[in-house]
Amino acid sequence: MPSLGADMEEGTVVEWFVQPGDTVARGDIVATIDTDKAEIDVEIWQGGVIEALLVEVGRKVPVGTPLATLSSEGATPATPSPVAPTSEAAPAPPPAPAVPIAAPAPPPPPPVAPVAPPAPAPAAAVAGGRPRVSPLARRVATQLGVDVSTVAGSGLGGAVTKADVERAAGQPSEAAPASEGPTAPPASEAVGTPSEGADRERAASIQRAVGVAMARSHREIPHYYLDTWIDMSAAMRWLENENRQRPVRERLLYSALLLRAVALAVHEVPEVNGFWRDDRFEASGPVHLGVGVSLPDGGLIAPAIQDADQLELGELMAALRDVVQRARGGGLRGSELTSGTITVTNLGERGVDTVFGLIYPPQVALVGFGKLVERPWAEDGMVGARLQVHASLSGDHRASNGHRGALFLAAIDRLLQQPEQL
Amino acid sequence: MTAPAESGVVELTYREAIREAMREAMQRDPRVFLMGEDVGRYGGCFAVSLGLLEEFGPERIRDTPLSELGFTGAGIGAAMGGMRPIVEIMTVNFSLLAADQIVNNAATLPHMSGGQFNVPLVIRMTTGGGRQLAAQHSHSLEGWYAHVPGLRVLTPATIADARGMLAPALEDPNPVLIFEHALLYNVSGELRPEELPVDISSAAIRRPGSDVSLIAYGGMLRHALTAAEQLAAEGIDAEVVDLRVLRPLDEPRILESVTRTHRAVLIDEGWRSGGIAAEVSARIMEGAFYELDAPVARVASAEVPIPYAAHLEQAALPQVEEIVTTARALVRGDAAGSGAATDG
Numbered sequence: 001m002p003s004l005g006a007d008m009e010e011g012t013v014v015e016w017f018v019q020p021g022d023t024v025a026r027g028d029i030v031a032t033i034d035t036d037k038a039e040i041d042v043e044i045w046q047g048g049v050i051e052a053l054l055v056e057v058g059r060k061v062p063v064g065t066p067l068a069t070l071s072s073e074g075a076t077p078a079t080p081s082p083v084a085p086t087s088e089a090a091p092a093p094p095p096a097p098a099v100p101i102a103a104p105a106p107p108p109p110p111p112v113a114p115v116a117p118p119a120p121a122p123a124a125a126v127a128g129g130r131p132r133v134s135p136l137a138r139r140v141a142t143q144l145g146v147d148v149s150t151v152a153g154s155g156l157g158g159a160v161t162k163a164d165v166e167r168a169a170g171q172p173s174e175a176a177p178a179s180e181g182p183t184a185p186p187a188s189e190a191v192g193t194p195s196e197g198a199d200r201e202r203a204a205s206i207q208r209a210v211g212v213a214m215a216r217s218h219r220e221i222p223h224y225y226l227d228t229w230i231d232m233s234a235a236m237r238w239l240e241n242e243n244r245q246r247p248v249r250e251r252l253l254y255s256a257l258l259l260r261a262v263a264l265a266v267h268e269v270p271e272v273n274g275f276w277r278d279d280r281f282e283a284s285g286p287v288h289l290g291v292g293v294s295l296p297d298g299g300l301i302a303p304a305i306q307d308a309d310q311l312e313l314g315e316l317m318a319a320l321r322d323v324v325q326r327a328r329g330g331g332l333r334g335s336e337l338t339s340g341t342i343t344v345t346n347l348g349e350r351g352v353d354t355v356f357g358l359i360y361p362p363q364v365a366l367v368g369f370g371k372l373v374e375r376p377w378a379e380d381g382m383v384g385a386r387l388q389v390h391a392s393l394s395g396d397h398r399a400s401n402g403h404r405g406a407l408f409l410a411a412i413d414r415l416l417q418q419p420e421q422l
Numbered sequence: 423m424t425a426p427a428e429s430g431v432v433e434l435t436y437r438e439a440i441r442e443a444m445r446e447a448m449q450r451d452p453r454v455f456l457m458g459e460d461v462g463r464y465g466g467c468f469a470v471s472l473g474l475l476e477e478f479g480p481e482r483i484r485d486t487p488l489s490e491l492g493f494t495g496a497g498i499g500a501a502m503g504g505m506r507p508i509v510e511i512m513t514v515n516f517s518l519l520a521a522d523q524i525v526n527n528a529a530t531l532p533h534m535s536g537g538q539f540n541v542p543l544v545i546r547m548t549t550g551g552g553r554q555l556a557a558q559h560s561h562s563l564e565g566w567y568a569h570v571p572g573l574r575v576l577t578p579a580t581i582a583d584a585r586g587m588l589a590p591a592l593e594d595p596n597p598v599l600i601f602e603h604a605l606l607y608n609v610s611g612e613l614r615p616e617e618l619p620v621d622i623s624s625a626a627i628r629r630p631g632s633d634v635s636l637i638a639y640g641g642m643l644r645h646a647l648t649a650a651e652q653l654a655a656e657g658i659d660a661e662v663v664d665l666r667v668l669r670p671l672d673e674p675r676i677l678e679s680v681t682r683t684h685r686a687v688l689i690d691e692g693w694r695s696g697g698i699a700a701e702v703s704a705r706i707m708e709g710a711f712y713e714l715d716a717p718v719a720r721v722a723s724a725e726v727p728i729p730y731a732a733h734l735e736q737a738a739l740p741q742v743e744e745i746v747t748t749a750r751a752l753v754r755g756d757a758a759g760s761g762a763a764t765d766g
Binding site: 138154 | 711713714715716717752
């Protein structure tokens with residue numbers, strides 16, 4: 001069961017698209033998973049032949065549970081046992097039995113040991129360096145989408161082991177240690193009591209999942225906030241003209257202009273695009289724009305538009321429509337939920353002026369837009385009414401700073417003043 | 423050796439198993455002969471060849487002068503001339519006197535002659551400590567020979583391997599060294615007919631397990647198996663891998679085991695620095711790094727010449743307790759016994 005978001009604890013197999021014996025290639029969709037938030041199509045990350053399906057349709061299992069076994073030609077893959085989610089690979093059948101040699105009477109234990117046995121290694125201090133994570137744990141964490149820097153290690157010298165990662169993937173709220181400080185992790189607020197009705201239960205479950213991710217964001221990410229008003233009159237004028245020339249189905253919403261401006265502005269300030277992992281910033285080359293989408297049942301999800309900076313406006317608009325539609329109606333791919341490199345949330349349609357958002361970890365920035373509103377605007381000693389939108393940036397101070405963030409917002413503003421070039 | 427029961431299962435000692443292997447080889451092939459110090463009239467300094475002189479005569483069971491260089495070289499010459507000699511060297515310590523013949527001649531001649539000469543020679547020698555024979559008789563230098571291309575290095579640790587490894591070693595056109603741990607000679611066990619023949623190329627899983635691989639060879643296999651039993655009582659399921667062949671290493675099986683257990687403790691009676699365990703450890707890093715859930719650990723001899731005094735000798739050699747402690751630390755994460763080096 002893949003982790004389709006930092007807040008996912010378990011998932012239900014809704015449908016299998018493969019059967020034992022099928023040959024699959026990397027990227028093929030093999031199953032649909034219900035994550036409590038949405039139904040997601042799950043891709044496979046390795047090619048091979050499906051050996052067995054271990055989890056039947058309708059069963060809910062924790063993140064990390066093997067769903068199926070895959071054999072790849074030429075390799076001797078360990079076969080995960082279907083018994084328990086954390087069980088190790090089944091041992092190979094024992095080889096030809098050997099005759100165990102009976103030990104002769106052991107020598108008497110030494111009364112004294114003048115030659116000191118090797119002293120145990122003092123656990124090398126993790127003094128602010130790279131966290132201790134076993135290679136296997138690091139690999140499994142990548143597969144499960146777990147941020148190892150948040151996992152408490154139980155291994156040698158406090159190292160994070162595979163079991164720690166699997167525990168963290170299964171119970172993110174408990175596994176996240178208060179490593180950043182002595183403060184206790186904030187309890188995710190219970191939203192209503194899921195006493196009556198499955199819908200209500202589901203909504204509560206979504207809210208809890210969001211709560212876990214956001215609690216982590218608030219606890220670990222040193223946010224800074226910037227905001228500015230952007231004059232949208234030039235952009236809206238251009239959009240009106242542009243839409244007159246477009247078939248109705250291909251007309252643009254002004255959100256597409258905002259997304260386009262954000263995607264291009266990222267090129268000027270790359271520190272806002274990427275991930276904070278293992279105590280360092282990993283810049284992302286591609287710009288996968290996460291877009292906050294509210295779901296009919298009250299949930300919130302942020303699927304990513306892949307390579308948003310490579311799409312011209314019409315394509316971006318189509319991609320936005322597609323991803324919103326699939327977020328609400330089902331059919332999102334798992335990778336779309338985890339691949340975002342920066343998120344944009346637009347709460348303007350809900351009527352607010354300003355968004356002060358929490359960053360979606362492990363991303364490092366979130367751009368918020370408020371409502372498009374006509375307000376007084378002073379320029380060259382004159383006051384006039386202009387269409388404006390309030391843009392805000394929530395930045396991770398470990399990856400960028402207020403100065404760079406300001407340049408980023410200014411770039412978005414500047415791009416929106418020349419809509420014909422977007 | 424007890425008479426074979428109807429099932430064909432026989433009970434015999436490691437010493438008897440080797441003697442049987444030599445007897446069978448000499449009965450089967452007239453080119454096979456044994457030569458070394460005290461192998462004839464005295465019956466071998468570890469009594470391995472006891473009775474063979476009477477059975478095969480002085481032409482085929484040849485006592486030699488105390489000159490390892492000389493009789494090992496004679497063995498190489500005989501092998502090149504078409505014979506199938508078994509040369510016995512008393513201990514691996516003394517084999518250093520013949521190291522020039524083994525390393526510079528036996529291992530190289532097939533290569534330097536472009537394959538025109540084979541050296542189908544088998545050299546048997548004892549190795550290891552634990553018998554209060556002091557530093558000049560107690561070292562474990564088999565890892566040195568495992569460094570040398572052109573040699574095959576075998577370390578029989580079971581009755582079946584003691585009985586079965588000689589025949590394929592004599593078949594090998596290249597020189598083969600067989601290291602017999604001195605503490606194993608008196609060990610007895612059952613030999614079932616289906617255990618033979620054995621190969622001289624693979625490692626063996628002596629006990630399957632899922633939590634940690636205890637990788638040992640020769641005299642240390644018993645320690646590893648005992649440690650695995652003790653660990654089992656604590657709920658740790660250890661797999662025991664017997665290397666069997668130190669050169670060429672059976673890398674696939676070693677990696678396969680570590681891939682299953684994600685942790686490895688290497689047990690080597692040689693010294694830690696530059697030992698065979700270091701080589702196995704490096705292979706694991708190269709081939710199974712992303713399978714490791716804990717650092718590879720080594721349990722090896724203290725970096726001192728093996729002492730004479732019993733308590734000092736025991737303190738210097740790897741013991742079951744240290745294996746248990748080290749494995750437990752890898753699995754449970756205890757800080758104690760993490761296998762850190764104290765280099766001499």
